[in-house]
Structure formats: structure tokens, C-alpha cells
Amino acid sequence: MKVSTTAAAQRKVLPGFGLTMGYSVLYLSLVVLLPLSALLINSTGLTWAKFWDVATDARVLASYRVSLSTAAAAALTDAFLGLLMAWVLVRYEFPGKRIFDALIDLPFALPTAVAGVSLTALYSQNGWIGSLVEPLGLKVAFTPLGITLALMFIGIPFVVRTVQPVLEDLDRDMEEASATLGAGRWRTFLRIILPELLPALLTGFALAFARGIGEYGSVVFISGNMPMRTEIAPLLIMTKLEQFDYAGATSVALLLLLISFLMLLVINTLQRWARKSSR
């Protein structure tokens, strides 16, 4: 293959841009964009008025609030816990490390419904954890806290697995330099390591968050589904489908999608911008 020399080739000395770009865009269009556009352009008679009606309904708004707040709380907690786990996995040797590493992915492999049932079994009033904390006045199952927990379970691998490779790849020279300059370990972490990890961490957070907003299977068991309080937006999509109301379901889904898309876009753009200014 001839190395392409085009006008805008500041960094385009490497080959394969056309090939990989063309393929990526084509595949993306076929597998994701084309089907998704069916949501927008379908024959089920979605009009602006209908969309607005559905999207501003008090119950729908309440469900957005539940979905967004629990997903954000879960993703944030995951970001901290995930960083901790990735750090321990990459930097330390300890017995059982391999099992530790293997367990991280299991939330992906477990069908979400099973995850929901098991979590509910743990946290309901007669469960292992629920029976311990409920006497203390902490109700987990069938409250927003329970939803957050389910979403944390679903989201944790995203954070660990995006941070882990970057951390593994991190150059230790900088740390050494920092140490020789007299910086303490904590300071080095905050000033040198964390900024390097931040993009990956942000990505992990964003993915966990986006996944949390749309999650259905694991949440419906533990949420209790009380309208206005613990009813999540994806459940409303289901109830609308149950009435054969495709347009209504699409409206809820579209708004949900738009929110996640904008959030991901902002985080991705911020990240690119931060990266540019740091280089």
C-alpha cells in the first residue's frame, strides 16, 4: 500500500486511514445507525405533539429523574471503586490475584435478570445483607438505593477494564522523577498518575453512566417499580409497548437516548480538548 500524501497530512504519515475509516463508518452505519434511525423514522405515527406530550408527562419526568440520579450515583461510586480495584490489580502482587481479576467481568456474563434476582435476594428484608441493615433503618431493596446498587454491579467492569490497560501501560519514569524531586507518594499519585488516568477514568464513568440509564433487566426486580418514586424510564418504555403504543415508547426512548448521547459527547469532547492542551 502506498503511503497516502494528502493536503491535510500533518499526522497522516501512517497508512490505513482510508481503509480503517471507511470500514468503521460503514460497519457503524449498518449495525448501529441504520437500525437506530428506524426509531426516528418509523411508521408508528410519532408526531411532535405526541412526543412532547409523552416527554413532559409528570410520570415520565419522574422516571427520568430516578434513572438519571441513580445512574449518576452508581457511575460515580464505580469510578472510585473501579480505580481502586484496577490499581490493586496492576500494581500489587497478592495471593488470589488471578481469581480477583477473573471475577471482575462476571457482571457482564450474568444475564441481567439473574443479577437483579440475586441482588434482590441479598438486600430484601430477609436477605443476607438486608436482614443486617434493615434493623438499622436502612432499606435497600425497593428503594432508589437498591437501584443504585444494581447499576453499580452492572457498571463496575466498565471502569476497571478501561483504567486497567492504561495503568498497565503507564510509564514509571515520571513517578520516579517525581519521587526523586521529593514529592510524597500521595502527591505523586494526585499530580502525576491521576491526570494520566483521568481520560480512561472519565470514559469508564461515562460508559457506566450511559449503561445505567438504559438498564432494565437487573433493575426491575430490585426497584419495586413504584410510580413516581422508583419507576425507571426503561420500564415506562415496556409499559407503553405493552399497550401497543410504539410511538409513546419511542418518545421515551428517544429522549433517553438523547440525554446519554449528549453526555457522552460532552465527556468525549472534553477529554479530547484536555488531551490536546496537555500535549
Next chain:
Amino acid sequence: MKKGIKKGLIAGFTLLLTAGLTACGNNNNANNSANAAADAPEATTSATNAAATAEATKAPAKDPVELLNVSYDPTRELYENYNKAFAAYWEQETGQKVTIKQSHGGSGKQSRAVIDGLEADVVTLALGYDIDALQETGLINEGWQNKYEHNSSPYTSTIVFLVRKGNPKGIKDWPDLLKEGVEVITPNPKTSGGARWNYLAAWGYALDHNNNDEAKAQEFVQELFKHVPVLDTGARGSTTTFVERGIGDVLIAWENEAYLSIKELGPDKFEIVNPSESILAEPPVAVVDKIVDKRDTREVSEAYLKYLYSEEGQTIAAENYYRPTLESVKEKVKDQFPEIKLFTLADKFGTWKETQEKHFNDGGIFDKIYVPGS
């Protein structure tokens, strides 16, 4: 550059095409999905079962036939037994081999799948509304409900209460559910077909005891749902909440479900309470006209549903805790099913379409329980 992108597109197409071909396999022949799995190279060695059925379909004599029965969740055991019985009966009658494939899921979801292209020869669902939806899209001809006896419901059920052993809260009838401190478990009528029967049973009772005063009935049902701490999406979810999580004092359930959960989950832990009055739940059946005409399976599909009304079909239904409709079988199992005063949907509510719109659709009465303004 341009050349590169073109190359990318070509590479992409080739890859996807290959994958597509692998996936589709020989999707075009008659029993496609079974073969699609069998024909893909990864599965050839292990898919002897599918291959064997495919072999069998090629045998001469009267061509063997395959039916797809799309049903709702709790009927698995019923149809597992019934399918065997019918296959034997049909082969004896006509010499034709028939295999019945089953699909189970939430009633509304199953109905949507058939609308969207799941090729069911017969549907056996939880409520008429879901079959009405099929009729509206033209898959089923009008008047399906009069095609078979008893509104096309070969077996029926009703709504009863499941309480904890010894009935500690002393629950005997519907008003007891509204007593202070009683927690009631029932699924969400918006996502569960069974839960709609629960709701309607309570509503009908309240109508009867308030001189058909709709406002009083609404009050009663609203009060009832204030006692519901968890709204699961399906009947089984509710059963789990009640049985495994130990939440709630009473579970409102289909009679067949209540019997089944006692059998499966512990006769020593729960007991059934029959309310003084309840609704006659009629899970209907229908032949999907468009599909049977396309697949040329009308004769056997109709016989399949018809045989549900036979002595054998009714006995199997009764063994699976559904109330039979045939007098002779009814007589045999009358100890199993206590007399409850039953009203029908038509008595109190009219058609499913009206009921759904008034009570369960967005902005309907059920929504008002939780969102006062809507």
C-alpha cells in the same frame, strides 16, 4: 485517500456478507431456524437433534407437520403434556406425524412478537385483549372469540389469595385486604396480563357491593393499591417477592398459579384463601388465520385447539390446575376447585378494548392511583 476508503468499504462488505451468509445459512428452506443453527459449521457436530428432525420431516407417507404454539408463561407444563397427547391422537386419527413447538413469554410481549412476524399457527394467551390486537392487524379474522365454545376459552381460572400458613392476618375476603397493616402483593397491571385480572376482580367485587357505583369501586381499588409495597412487572416476579423475599401478607394470584406455587414451593408454608366473589379468567385460544393459510396447516391447527375441549384435553388442563369447561371432567375434579361466585369480564366491564382503554392505558384509572393529576 479515496482509493483507501473504497478499499475499506469493499473489505467491510465482504466481511459482513460472509458473516451474513454464515448467520442465514440455508434460511430459505422450510424449517429454517432449526437448520440455521445446525448448518453453521460451529454447530454441525453437536446438532444431531435438529438434524434428526430435519431427516424425519423428509419421510414419505402423509407429510409430517410442525406447529408453533405461542403461549404465555405459566402454561408450559400444560402444553408439554397436551402436545404429547394431541400428537398421539392426531397420528392415530390421520396417520400424520405432528410436532408442536412452544414459545412462552409475557402475554402482551408474545402477541407483539406474532404481530411483528413470529409465525405462530396458534396462539394461546392470557387475555382476549392480546388476541384482539392480532385481529386488528388482520392476522386473525374477526369473530375469533365465537369460533370455539366458551368464548374460545377451553379452560378457565379465577383470582384467589395466597396467604402465609395459618393466615395470621385473618384474610377471608376482598375488604380484608384494605385492613390497616395488611400488605398486598400483585404485579403491575400495565406490564402483566395476570395483574389485569387481579385488578378487575377487585373492581368487580366492589361494584357488586356498592350497587354498581363506579366511584366507590374506584375508591376501593385505589385504596387496595395503597397497600401494595412492590409492583413487580410479571406474575412470577410477584410470586418470588411474596414467597422468597417474605414480603407482604397476601398475594393476589391466578388460581392455577396459586396451586402451582404451593406444589412447587412448599405446601407447609402457604395456603389458599378463596374470596366470596371473583372474576372468571378466560385465557383464550385462536388459530392465526393468515399464517395457517400461508403454511397450509389450518386443518391440524384447528384440530389442535378443538381437542383441548375433548375429555383428554380437559383432564390435562385440570391436572395443571386450570378449571375445565367440559361437564364430565368438571364433575370428576369438583373437589379440587371449590365453588366461588364468579362474574365474567362481559358481565361487568364489556369488551377488553373498552376495559383496557378505561382502566389500563396511559391516563386511565390505574394511572390516577399514582399520579393524581393525570
Next chain:
Amino acid sequence: MAGTVPMYAPKQKSGVSSPATNESSVVKWVLIAAAGLVLLWLIALPLIVVLTEALKRGWDVYIAALTDPDAASALRLTLLVAAITVPLNTVFGVAAAWAVTKFRFRGKGFLITLIDLPFAVSPVIGGLIFILVFGSHGWFGSWLSDHDIKIVFALPGIVLATLFVTFPFVARELIPLMEDQGTQEEEAAITLGARGWQIFFRVTLPNIKWGLLYGIILCNARAMGEFGAVSVVSGHIRGETNTLPLHVEILYNEYQFSASFAVASLLLMLALVTMIIKSWLLRKNAH
């Protein structure tokens, strides 16, 4: 040709480095203990619940659940679906990561976000969109039914829905990693006369292989475990279009709690097997 390309020694993984870049052992063990607790609480406990529920009624029920013909056909289908989707998404992931990280172009953030999009789509919608396209009232519905081609409620639909759901995994794993590595090594290889594929296989791949492996493992785990989207397009025909997660749900809905958790534990074991393969590769590589 190979001789002209200098082999880049993989970056030294400093397992043993100066004490200055290590924490005191107290801090180390506190961190390990904390991480261990989090793991136990957040991930291991739910899994233990699955296993105890699965074995509640004894080994007989457990074995019976796994050897049931329906379970076997569900397992076959699940493996087949994963075998189709994972390679496709891997190729895409590598291509996309290369395009996104090795070049500058406008709208890159937008493109990355589009790649992320399937994560943000509710699984139910992930299935529904294929119904809207290929269902009998969808765009190609009548054409497909005229030609008697089945997409939804058959294997192709399940594959498509799984492709959609697992679409971003490999790309998302590679992008931050390759971004971090920059392009210097590849550029150096170019100046030394290496050609496209050589650069990729000799320079890039060794650098990203662990990230790639993580991506593939995650993609595979999710492909096997996906429930929501597949449930919409599967049609739930027993022994034909039921994947393992769907089989789990069906058993659960039939009061066969133990059996359903047993099948779920099978999925966990499948995931563990992939992780063991990874460990094995890692160790083999170390020697």
C-alpha cells in the same frame, strides 16, 4: 522484508522497581484489603447467591438442569452467536481504534460518541429497532416475507441484536490505550521502511494486545450474557431460538428456581473459562 523492520522491545513492565515508586507495605495491604472487600461485596456476593440457589435442591437438580436438551440447544445457540459476533466486532474495534487514534480529523469526538451509542441504548430498544427494520411491519418486512427470509425471531435477528449490544466493547477498550501510546513508534517504523500491515502486526499489535484481549473477553462475556435485546427478537421458541439467558428466564418463570440459577451458573463458568484462557496466555507470554 521482515528483517528491515526493527523489532520494538515491549515496554519494560517494571515489576520490580525502586522503592520510591512503591507504597509502604501498610498502604499496599490496606488498599488490597479494601479492594478485596469491594469485590466481595459488590461482585462476589451476588455470584455466591447464584451458586447457593443453584445447588439448593442438590446436585441432581443441578445436573438435570444442565443436561436438559433445551439447555443444551440454548448453549449451542449462545456459543454460535458469540462465535459470529465477537470476531466481527473485534475487527471493527481494531479498525475504528486505528482510524480514531492514529489520525487527526474533524468530528473525532462525535465519531467516538457514535461508537459509544449502543451502551446508552436501553436493551429493549436495542431489540426493538431490529423489529422496526425487519419485522413484518418494518421497512423490509414485506420484501422479506415475500422471499421467505427470516431475520427476526430467527438466528440472524439474534446475531444482529447481539452485534448491536456488544458493538463498542473492543473499540472502547482500545481507544484510550492507543491514544495514550501515540503514534511515535509507528512513525518510526514508517521511516524505517515498514509497510502498513507490518506496522500493525509488528509494532501496534504487541503494544495493544492486552487491551485487545480485555476487549474481546468483555465483548464475549456480554455477547453470551445479553438478555434484554435478544429477548425482543428471539421469539422464545423452545429448543430453537432460546439463548442461555432466555432459558434462564423461562426456567425462572416456571418456578424452577434452582434449575434457572444452575443455567445461570453455567454462563458464569463460561465467562470464567475465557478468563482462564487469558491468564494462561499471559503466563505463556511471560515465559
